[in-house]
Amino acid sequence: MASVANMQKCAFAGRSLVTRGTAVPRAPARGLRVAAASDRQMWLTGAEAPKHLDGSLPGDFGFDPLGLGTDPDRLKWYVEAEKTNGRWAMMAVAGILFTEATGFAPKWFNVGYEAGQDYPLPALIAIEAVVMGYIETKRLQGFKQTGKSGFLNAHPFDPAGMNSDSMALKEIKNGRLAMIAFVGFSVQALVTREGPLANLGAHMSDPFNVNITTSILKLPETLSQ
Incomplete structure (x- = not known):
């Protein structure tokens, strides 16, 4: 996490105050973003499911080489x-x-x-x-x-x-x-x-x-x- 420190001037005491800014989150690593998809059981290790097979159907292991289910x-x-x-x-x-x-x-x-x-x-x-x-x-x-x-x-x-x-x-x-x-x-x-x-x-x-x-x-x- 990266944080930003801001120097602010106190209007009444006339001294500097150090305040902590909000944390700036980094973009998640690409591997983390695809973790859920990679955990899905496929018909062949390393295979990629077509877009119309999202895993919601019973027994959907991403197998449709002829694209019969695109409609x-x-x-x-x-x-x-x-x-x-x-x-x-x-x-x-x-x-x-x-x-x-x-x-x-x-x-x-x-x-x-x-x-x-x-x-x-x-x-x-x-x-x-x-x-x-x-x-x-x-x-x-x-x-x-x-x-x-x-x-x-x-x-x-x-x-x-x-x-x-x-x-x-x-x-x-x-x-x-x-x-x-x-x-x-x-x-x-x-x-x-x-x-x-x-x-x-x-x-x-x-x-x-x-x-x-x-x-x-x-x-x-x-x-x-």
């Missing part, structure tokens, strides 16, 4: 779309693992095809179009009115009263992980024609001969079956 209205829709896809992915991954572990459906990717043989396809399409079309229309209308996604007339849909900042962050993290896992399950199904647990067991029993490299090398043989 505020579009960003709101992308946030809800990511949550919706994450929820579907979490249900799918849990269902795939459960049905394979219990032996109900060892090869999850064939279940829909096999079950569909007993039902007329046009009727299934018609029912799904009507039911899902109605639900999705209500969800879109609710989003336009409230800015939140939901189910029927509940926006957001939270019957258990668990909505909180902490749960929102956990949901988006688990949803992203589930979406990546489902892509992995799908690629495994294409390459090995097996479920994820069967692939894991085969790899653990013989990791040097059963791994991603050997599976890719055997892909032409697998596809010809």
Whole structure:
């Protein structure tokens, strides 16, 4: 801190008085000004978040290399779309693992095809179009009115009263992980024609001969079956 001493003349006593002036603060160091920003957790160490991602959204780690969220209205829709896809992915991954572990459906990717043989396809399409079309229309209308996604007339849909900042962050993290896992399950199904647990067991029993490299090398043989 720098201080200024002023000599003032006392009008009555005729002597000099020394008074202390107000402290003059120095400009804060640049490192201190950016400390808050540097403490923010980013998707990559040293990465800089774009201006439209200020850290206020749950799960915002400054990742938007294509600039898809620069439009505020579009960003709101992308946030809800990511949550919706994450929820579907979490249900799918849990269902795939459960049905394979219990032996109900060892090869999850064939279940829909096999079950569909007993039902007329046009009727299934018609029912799904009507039911899902109605639900999705209500969800879109609710989003336009409230800015939140939901189910029927509940926006957001939270019957258990668990909505909180902490749960929102956990949901988006688990949803992203589930979406990546489902892509992995799908690629495994294409390459090995097996479920994820069967692939894991085969790899653990013989990791040097059963791994991603050997599976890719055997892909032409697998596809010809």
